Amino acid sequence: MDYKIVIDSGHGGIDSGATGNGIIEKDKTLQISKYIYDRLNKLGIPVTMTRIDDETLDPTDRVNRILNAYGNTPNVIVVSNHINAGGGDGAEVLYALRNSDKLSNLILENMKAAGQNVRGAFQRRLPRDPSKDYYFIHRNTGRTEPIIVEYGFLDSKGDDVNQLKNNYEALAEATVKGILEYIGYNYTPPATDSYVVKQGDTLYSISKKLGVSVDELKTLNNLTSNALRVGQTLLIPTNNVIEDTYIVKQGDTLYSISRMTGISIDDIRRINNLDSDILSIGQVILLKDNNMDSNYVEYVVKKGDNLYSISKIYGITQKELMEINNLKSNMLSIGQVLLVPSNGIESTTYIVKPGDTLYQIARNYNTTVDNLKNKNNLTSNTLSIGQLLII
Numbered sequence: 176m177d178y179k180i181v182i183d184s185g186h187g188g189i190d191s192g193a194t195g196n197g198i199i200e201k202d203k204t205l206q207i208s209k210y211i212y213d214r215l216n217k218l219g220i221p222v223t224m225t226r227i228d229d230e231t232l233d234p235t236d237r238v239n240r241i242l243n244a245y246g247n248t249p250n251v252i253v254v255s256n257h258i259n260a261g262g263g264d265g266a267e268v269l270y271a272l273r274n275s276d277k278l279s280n281l282i283l284e285n286m287k288a289a290g291q292n293v294r295g296a297f298q299r300r301l302p303r304d305p306s307k308d309y310y311f312i313h314r315n316t317g318r319t320e321p322i323i324v325e326y327g328f329l330d331s332k333g334d335d336v337n338q339l340k341n342n343y344e345a346l347a348e349a350t351v352k353g354i355l356e357y358i359g360y361n362y363t364p365p366a367t368d369s370y371v372v373k374q375g376d377t378l379y380s381i382s383k384k385l386g387v388s389v390d391e392l393k394t395l396n397n398l399t400s401n402a403l404r405v406g407q408t409l410l411i412p413t414n415n416v417i418e419d420t421y422i423v424k425q426g427d428t429l430y431s432i433s434r435m436t437g438i439s440i441d442d443i444r445r446i447n448n449l450d451s452d453i454l455s456i457g458q459v460i461l462l463k464d465n466n467m468d469s470n471y472v473e474y475v476v477k478k479g480d481n482l483y484s485i486s487k488i489y490g491i492t493q494k495e496l497m498e499i500n501n502l503k504s505n506m507l508s509i510g511q512v513l514l515v516p517s518n519g520i521e522s523t524t525y526i527v528k529p530g531d532t533l534y535q536i537a538r539n540y541n542t543t544v545d546n547l548k549n550k551n552n553l554t555s556n557t558l559s560i561g562q563l564l565i566i
Contacts (some may be wrong), residue, residue, distance in 0.1 A: 178358040179221040179245040181319075183255040183312065184208040184529045195258035196330040200258040201229065202364045203339060205325065210347040216421070217301045220360065226514065238315045252278070252358075253321035254350065255312045264333035264344070265292030269323040271313035272298055272306075282353030289345040291338055292326065292419055324350055334492060340391025372407040377501040379514045381409065384420070384459055401499045423458040438462055447527070475563045476511040480552060512563075527562040540566045 185204040186192035186550070192200025208224055215222040225240045232240075245251045259267070266286045268279035287293050299309035308314040326346050327335035338346065355362045370381060378389045378401045379515050392398070395410050400417055403409075421432055429452050433440045443449070446461050452459075476487060482493045482505050489496075500513050507513075512552035525536060533544045535554050547553070550565050558564075 176250045176358070178250050178252055180215055180354065181210045181223055181225065181241050181251060181253045182212050182215075182524075183225045183237065183253060183354045184246050185255055185257040187226050188229055190231060193258055193329055195329045198258065198336070198339055200329070203258050203329075204256040205229070205346045207350075207390060210344055211256075212252065212352045214348070215354070218355075218360070218363070220358075222474065222525055233305065234311045234315070238311065241312075241316055241319065247317035247319065248326075249318050249320060251319040251321050252354065253312065253316055254354070255321060255323045256350075257323055258326050258339065259325040259328045260330050261328065262330055262332065263294065263328045264331040264335050265294040266327055267294040268296045269325070269327045270296060270298060270311070271309065271321055272300070272308050272316075273314075273335070273531060274320050274322075277325045278320065278353065278357045281356050281527065282324060282350050283320075285349035285352045285356075286326075289347070289349045290342065291346055292333065292335075322449055326503060370409045372403045372405055372409065373395055374405050375501075376403060376405075377401070377499075377514065378403065379565075383461065403501050414468065421460040421462055423454045423460060427454055429454065430451070432460060450526075450563065473563060474515045474565065476507045476509055476513060477552065478509055480509075481505070482507065484552060485513065488550075498566075525564045525566055527558045527560055527564065531558055531559065532556070536564065537566075542566065 184201070184207075186201035187205070188201075190201065192204070194200065205226070205228075209227075210226050212222055223244045225237055225244075241251075241253055266283060268282055270279045271277055271518075276296040283293045283296060284520045301307040301314070310323060312323060312522050323534075324499075326343065327339050329336060329339060352362055371496075372381070378392055378398075382389045382392055389401070391410060394409070423432075429440045429443055429449075429468070433443060438446075443460065474489075476485075480501075482496055487494045496513070496515065499515070500566075525540070527536075533547055533553075537544045537547055544556070547564060547566070
């Protein structure tokens with residue numbers, strides 16, 4: 176069966192849910208839901224969320240989003256994430272009267288393996304009509320398979336408070352593993368906190384891909400230069416790959432990615448320097464504005480450029496320029512982006528748009544045409560759309 180997953184973050188907006196011991200249910204369920212979404216999405220499993228930010232949803236809105244996501248069919252699994260209150264301890268899963276306890280128990284088995292106490296899998300009936308489910312998320316979601324996952328008690332006298340604060344990712348991963356086992360998908364653990372250098376990689380390109388700064392990578396890996404070798408393993412800060420990037424899959428659009436991540440289309444375009452809305456399957460979309468390391472700026476290679484002329488502009492040697500960009504030869508191509516030292520000078524970049532002239536750009540940035548030409552090694556006033564200028 177071709178399963179699809181809807182992740183429901185309990186409560187939200189004016190409905191905070193349970194609170195206590197520094198835990199707010201609506202915030203913790205959103206944290207957990209985003210983790211599960213990112214994991215399943217990275218594995219290529221169709222998945223969506225009912226809310227992606229602190230939004231108020233009434234029961235009707237929530238049910239409509241569930242049923243409209245992938246249709247009212249039995250191959251749609253609905254995971255509604257919640258935090259318990261009432262002084263108990265441990266995780267529990269509630270499943271609908273129309274379904275078996277198999278999925279619930281698989282999740283609880285993995286919760287137990289992750290170090291959490293488990294209370295069991297339950298069903299609950301509506302007192303006035305025992306033929307119906309008590310919870311609307313079970314009762315009103317048609318033929319889908321909904322479960323309510325309670326990850327622990329925020330007012331527990333046991334270790335639930337610590338689990339919810341410091342081990343919630345492991346508990347969320349237990350839900351991921353339970354889902355994958357249930358749908359018959361070969362489980363693979365989360366992305367490790369390491370990266371293997373490939374041909375053409377530079378510290379800067381890796382930093383942009385993974386959402387960390389060049390300085391972070393150098394410090395974490397005790398690097399004294401920017402030189403890398405193919406096959407070298409770099410440590411990366413945990414979870415950056417999961418939280419700050421999105422890998423485009425078939426059917427994705429900027430609108431759908433914006434809807435899933437809560438980031439505006441304009442911000443996605445800006446962060447990723449996109450000049451069109453066309454996406455390719457497997458393309459890495461940055462979800463965080465990882466500003467360039469303050470020690471570097473970008474330089475776009477133009478006709479007539481060579482390593483000597485560029486290194487002269489920025490007051491470094493050809494060897495240093497090659498090392499910064501992990502270049503193996505002196506060959507450059509027009510349009511190639513090089514990382515060059517900023518030399519402590521405050522710089523910004525500007526991408527040429529239709530109708531731009533050097534005169535207009537110079538006026539807008541309170542500089543001169545000659546300064547722009549010298550800074551960018553221009554031999555004429557001719558500009559091309561999409562050209563990157565250093566101001």
